[in-house]
Amino acid sequence: MTVTTPHLPVYPPGGHPDLPPPLATIGVIGWLRSSLFSSLFSTALTLVTIWLLYLLVSAVAGWMVFDAVVSADSRTGCRAIDSGACWAVVLTRLDQFAYGFYPAAERWRPNLAFILLFLALAPVLFFGLPHRRRLLWISAAYPFVAGWLIYGGFGLKVVETGLYGGFMLTLIIGVTGISASLPLGILLALGRRSELFAIRLICTAFIEFARGVPLITLLFVASTMLNYFLPPGTAFDLLVRVLIMVTIFAAAYIAEAVRGGLQAIPRGQFEAAEALGLPWWATTRKIILPQALTISIPGIVNVFVGLYKDSTLVVIIGLLDPLGIARAVLADAKWNGLATETYLFVALFFFVSCFAMSRYSLWLERRLATGHDGTGSS
């Protein structure tokens, strides 16, 4: 028996043109067919999933949105209006969630620092920007400007760090920890691969120690023991000590993520650089690190996201991060029992920030791909 395809013309050898693929295999229709309705079983599964999703979304949306109360003065006030979520608990305390106990009259300062943060981040995150080199100077100055704005001095009223709290505190710890731990981690990773024994030993010891201890231990050291080791009279601020510990902890993880990237660089890259006569620093900066960091992006961002969320551990040594604020709010007799709403709100804040980091890292990976991973021709 032969299969005939009478509608296809016959071409001479070497004369076959490129034909478009059958319509049903590409585009939206192709995707629907192959992903959702490829067989009877998968069609059934798709329909059941849609039904379950509908149940879930309608229940959650009802509680979170349609039956929710946004303005009331207590839990009983909420319940008197509707049966859904009582968002009034977070909305009435929004200032505390955002700033902790930062004095209301001075809140323009962290607000300004927050806006400037985006201006300072833009040239760091997006290399397509025009005049990026000059804009990076602004980014370099940002930590000092922000520190001055938030803490004060030089003409601004000093606001003690004990008053900082809420999302502001999370951002301070997260942004400082991330921007300080990346360079430190890179140096540690390079040091761990150094040919100089002493440098290698110091870096390895530092990494293994910082990774081998729970962050919470380091934070306790920061809050209680560090002062014993320092000369009397040099005791510095608890928040600064926390920032140092968080940075050290994250740097150790960054170092290991970067080391993974360094090890993935083929020997030939080092040899080619050596053969051209490039000195160590130029080789590292122009050839090895750009490639190693590109490979390490998922690992590095993983550490950043972890650091950002771990900043909530400072609640244990008495700093009022969003979870500390949540606890304080729930201790108020008026709002007692609204833990779900309060913690969901905090979770939402963390999810939005971490999701943004994750999306940025995916964008960055695509941006840095140059076709050497098999997308180009051999």
Added chain:
Amino acid sequence: MIEIQGLHKWYGTFHALKNIDLSVDAGERIVICGPSGSGKSTLIRCINRLEDHQRGSIVVDGIELTRDVKNIERIRSEVGMVFQNFNLFPHLTVLENCTLAPVWVKKMQKDSAEEIARRYLERVHIPEQADKYPGQLSGGQQQRVAIARALCMEPKIMLFDEPTSALDPEMIKEVLDTMIALAETGMTMLVVTHEMGFANRVADRVIFMDGGEIIEQAPPDTFFNAPQNERTKLFLSQILAD
């Protein structure tokens, strides 16, 4: 130009190069061949100190290779090298691959480095690929970029470590043609290769190595038509069989 005397090299306990004496004049083209593991790659990698040696001396253009980092960097900027696997920098464009070393080693201005790079890309017949990334080029094109990259440092000596071994058959010729054109400019060249046609046409001297020793060296005519040593004869019969 190159003066090697009594060179010995060990990898751990493995004796990789045994008492090598070799002198190369300026403008001389030398092809080194031999079975795998015979030490031919190791030998040319010693010349720009990608490998260090334990005994004997190597003098390149009047500079002796020692542990002295300054000497090593000076020699490396005078000796270009082309690798079997190209070893282009995949995150840089073709042009950036070529300008990196002139800018960072010779402290050249970016504009003049680019001018030189474009001139050499022209010479290896791929000026139009300057802004592409290596991953977007074919193997033959990549190897020609690698040759241009080495030439941008305007070296006095060029080392080729099996430059065509990783290429698809239809791309070998374009690379060999580039190397032949380079040889015609009077460049001093040491080429590790099994391309006997190339050796026959270009080489002033063919060196046969086996077991870490130079077994035989002669001009191509004598080498191919009247080899003296039994091992040379065996090797030639094996590679010329197909």
